[in-house]
Amino acid sequence: MQGDACNLKPVLSGFDLILAANLIDRLYNPVQFLSTVHERLNLGGVLLIASPYTWLEEHTRREDWVGGYKKDGENFTTLDGLKAILGGHFRLMQAPQDVPFVIRETRRKFQHTLSEVSLWERIA
Ligand SMILES: C[S@@+](CC[C@H](N)C(=O)[O-])C[C@H]1O[C@@H](n2cnc3c(N)ncnc32)[C@H](O)[C@@H]1O
Known part of the structure; x- marks a missing residue:
């Protein structure tokens, strides 16, 4: 399924894990996504955000x-x-970690990026 992370249907809720991989700095309204994402997670569920924060x-x-x-x-x-x-x-579950990834742009050129991974447990 595909959907707009800034305008998700209410039925998309009740999850134990939400993965937002290299997403937030591509959204037209990241605050909308981040300020409502708890509604989609069960209490104790985990939100994983990975992003190089390339705004x-x-x-x-x-x-x-x-x-x-x-x-x-x-x-x-x-x-x-x-x-x-x-x-x-x-609750931020642990210190964020950098996870590197490489995109091959041409046969001779590579883009090396650090994505910061943070894990957030829903507590309220
Ligand atoms: C940098 S790519 C990351 C792709 C993949 N998640 C990964 O980690 O390799 C950003 C992705 O966000 C998607 N995207 C951009 N705006 C979005 C939105 N409003 N809702 C959902 N996805 C969106 C793009 O289509 C693209 O696939």
Whole structure:
């Protein structure tokens, strides 16, 4: 099945695991997805977010970025933004980990990226 992560049908709920792999920085409204995703998970269920946090205006309007900008003169990271948005319903289960992946662009050129993986348990 395919669906818009920012406009999922209510029937898509009752899950124990939701995997958002290299997704959030491609969404047109990531806050919409992140602030409602708890409704789709059972209590004790796990949300896995993997992302290189490559925010680009071609995918997401700057004002809708989850992080990657300065706030009150300080760096505000996407992990800061995830904690702020998810904090009311989730517990960060362990320190996030970088997971590398490689995309072969041409026969001689490779893009090496670090995706940050964080695991969030629904607690409320
Ligand atoms: C960087 S790719 C990652 C693909 C795959 N999950 C992976 O990890 O290799 C981003 C994916 O997000 C999908 N995507 C973009 N906007 C979306 C949306 N609003 N709802 C659901 N998927 C979306 C794109 O179609 C694309 O497949």
